Amino acid sequence: MNRRSFHRAPEGERRQELIEATLDCISEFGLKGATVRQIAIRAGVTAGLVRHYFESKDQMVAEAYRAVIASLTDKASQVEGDPETRLRDFIAINLTEPVADSRSISLWAAFISQVRVDPVLAEIHREGYLAFRNTLQELLADFLAAKGKPADAETCRAFAIAINGLVDGLWVEGCLAGDLFREGELVAIAMSSAEALLGTSIGTAKQ
Amino acid sequence: MNRRSFHRAPEGERRQELIEATLDCISEFGLKGATVRQIAIRAGVTAGLVRHYFESKDQMVAEAYRAVIASLTDKASQVEGDPETRLRDFIAINLTEPVADSRSISLWAAFISQVRVDPVLAEIHREGYLAFRNTLQELLADFLAAKGKPADAETCRAFAIAINGLVDGLWVEGCLAGDLFREGELVAIAMSSAEALLGTSIGTAKQ
DNA sequence: GTCGCTATTATTCAAGCGTATAATAATACG
DNA sequence: CGTATTATTATACGCTTGAATAATAGCGAC
Numbered sequence: 430m431n432r433r434s435f436h437r438a439p440e441g442e443r444r445q446e447l448i449e450a451t452l453d454c455i456s457e458f459g460l461k462g463a464t465v466r467q468i469a470i471r472a473g474v475t476a477g478l479v480r481h482y483f484e485s486k487d488q489m490v491a492e493a494y495r496a497v498i499a500s501l502t503d504k505a506s507q508v509e510g511d512p513e514t515r516l517r518d519f520i521a522i523n524l525t526e527p528v529a530d531s532r533s534i535s536l537w538a539a540f541i542s543q544v545r546v547d548p549v550l551a552e553i554h555r556e557g558y559l560a561f562r563n564t565l566q567e568l569l570a571d572f573l574a575a576k577g578k579p580a581d582a583e584t585c586r587a588f589a590i591a592i593n594g595l596v597d598g599l600w601v602e603g604c605l606a607g608d609l610f611r612e613g614e615l616v617a618i619a620m621s622s623a624e625a626l627l628g629t630s631i632g633t634a635k636q
Numbered sequence: 637m638n639r640r641s642f643h644r645a646p647e648g649e650r651r652q653e654l655i656e657a658t659l660d661c662i663s664e665f666g667l668k669g670a671t672v673r674q675i676a677i678r679a680g681v682t683a684g685l686v687r688h689y690f691e692s693k694d695q696m697v698a699e700a701y702r703a704v705i706a707s708l709t710d711k712a713s714q715v716e717g718d719p720e721t722r723l724r725d726f727i728a729i730n731l732t733e734p735v736a737d738s739r740s741i742s743l744w745a746a747f748i749s750q751v752r753v754d755p756v757l758a759e760i761h762r763e764g765y766l767a768f769r770n771t772l773q774e775l776l777a778d779f780l781a782a783k784g785k786p787a788d789a790e791t792c793r794a795f796a797i798a799i800n801g802l803v804d805g806l807w808v809e810g811c812l813a814g815d816l817f818r819e820g821e822l823v824a825i826a827m828s829s830a831e832a833l834l835g836t837s838i839g840t841a842k843q
Numbered sequence: 844g845t846c847g848c849t850a851t852t853a854t855t856c857a858a859g860c861g862t863a864t865a866a867t868a869a870t871a872c873g
Numbered sequence: 874c875g876t877a878t879t880a881t882t883a884t885a886c887g888c889t890t891g892a893a894t895a896a897t898a899g900c901g902a903c
Contacts, residue, residue, distance in 0.1 A: 432851090432852060432853075432896085432897060432898070433851090433852065433853090433898095434898075434899090435850085435851055435852070435898070435899075436851095436899080437849085437850055437851075437898090437899055437900065438850085443850085443851095455749075456752065457752070457753070458753060459667070459749060459750050459753045459754075460666065460667060460668055460749065461667055461668050462753065464889080464890065464891085465890080465891060465892085466889085466890080466891090474851075474852085475851070475852050475853075476852095476891085476892095477851075477852065477853075477854090477892090477893090477894090478850075478851060478852080479891090479892095480891085480892065480893080481849090481850065481851075482850095485891080485892085486891060486892090487891095531752055532752075534748065535748075535749055535751070535752050536749075538745040538746075538748040538749035539745075539749035541741065541742075541745040541749075541812070542662075542666055542667065542742055542743075542745035542746035542748075542749055543666050544742070544812070545663065545664070545738055545739075545742050546664070546665055546666045546669065554812070555813070558812065558813060587825055590806070590809065590817075590821075590822070590825050591802070591806075591825050591826075591829045593805065593809065594801075594802055594803075594804075594805030594806035594808075594809055594825075594826075594829075595798070595801055595802045595805055595829075596801075596805065597801075597804075597805035597808055597809070598800065598801030598802055598803065598804035598805025598806070598807075598808070599797070599798075599801035599805070600805075601801075601804055601805070601808070602797065602800065602801055602804070605748070605751070605761070605765065606762070606765060610797075614797075615797070618794055618797050618798050618801075619798075619801075622798045622801075622802075622833055625832050625833045625835070626829055626832045626833065628832070639866080639867060639868070639881090639882060639883070640868095640881095640882065640883090641868070641869090642868070642869080642880085642881055642882070643869085643881095644868090644869055644870060644879085644880055644881075645880085650880085650881095671859080671860065671861085672860080672861060672862085673859085673860085673861095681881075681882090682881070682882050682883075683861085683862095683882095684862090684863090684864095684881075684882065684883075684884090685880075685881060685882080686861090686862095687861090687862065687863080688879090688880065688881075689880095692861080692862085693860095693861060693862090
């Protein structure tokens with residue numbers, strides 16, 4: 430009964446591998462199919478190891494959700510340049526790979542479907558959502574101010590809700606049925622829609 | 637060992653009850669928690685009965701998904717009146733209960749997260765999505781024509797994608813964090829946004 | 844080098860899963 | 874009113890699940 434040889438992973442690395450394997454399994458097999466054993470296979474370890482790094486499978490899944498939110502919001506929150514460029518990039522980033530792809534929405538949906546069930550996931554979700562919308566709202570405040578338009582809190586709030594909805598909705602459409610759209614079509618529609626909503630050019634001529 | 641007494645349900649009714657119980661369980665416990673036993677308890681029967689009405693649990697779940705799509709699209713596809721009223725009602729219906737509530741999005745998300753996994757669900761999803769967007773596109777074509785605006789296919793397509801995105805996105809926002817919005821706020825934002833996008837009043841003054 | 848620590852494997856366990864089968868209660872029909 | 878039909882219950886089966894435990898292989902310290 431010889432024991433299989435193995436490799437000791439460096440500090441923290443195995444944790445990350447397990448989280449990534451968890452997400453792979455959820456996107457490929459659904460939450461149901463993401464079993465401890467399946468995740469371990471994907472990570473190239475045995476099932477028992479999960480409990481060496483996490484208190485429970487549920488805790489590992491919760492951390493995996495944090496990773497998903499980060500992957501969906503990090504890039505868009507780090508836009509740089511003048512207000513117009515930042516707004517344009519924010520929209521484009523959210524409607525282009527890797528943020529907009531079928532894996533992303535599978536993961537997002539899997540967790541969203543659990544928000545009512547699991548208070549821990551609900552809290553993680555709410556934080557991420559508010560951060561995302563606040564980022565957009567500040568972006569819009571800067572943009573409107575730069576354009577010499579009214580930028581009071583109430584106006585910014587309404588615009589943030591509308592554009593957040595627009596971007597989210599197009600993101601969902603693109604993720605779920607990307608093949609129904611031409612290359613760059615969703616981004617183009619989002620840009621011209623945002624211009625119509627805000628009543629201002631956002632410099633899409635440059636493209 | 638006395639056997640519990642029971643009631644024989646009329647034609648087709650039990651089927652419907654089982655589907656409804658399936659949806660209840662999915663929204664409350666997630667897809668994972670929607671087990672045959674739990675569903676049976678909710679429906680007030682024993683687990684074995686499921687297989688008397690459905691070939692398998694998976695088939696029952698697929699039919700439950702059809703029911704969800706129907707509940708999300710039926711009302712909006714039956715709008716009546718002049719083009720302007722129909723468009724206005726279409727938007728309002730999708731952003732008001734019962735279409736917009738947390739149970740709806742739990743169910744929607746649970747199934748969306750399975751679309752990549754299960755080809756049967758993927759097919760059901762695609763049909764529903766295309767039907768929904770076509771309804772909206774025809775609505776817009778009528779509306780633009782009535783307003784004397786250009787209503788060629790390409791224009792309608794772009795508007796349909798944009799407004800579908802807007803409505804879907806606001807629907808998601810409202811379902812997930814309804815408490816962050818004032819009564820009627822989402823509908824109001826959707827209406828004014830649609831007007832800005834289309835460059836036309838849609839008669840929200842009446843309100 | 845070898846010793847001690849711990850990351851990893853291997854194995855086991857009880858609980859819960861979807862399904863299959865047989866007994867039986869409720870209804871329809873002559 | 875008796876009998877055939879079938880919707881429903883009750884029970885059992887084999888399998889998978891997340892978790893617990895004990896053995897051990899890898900690796901840094903000395």
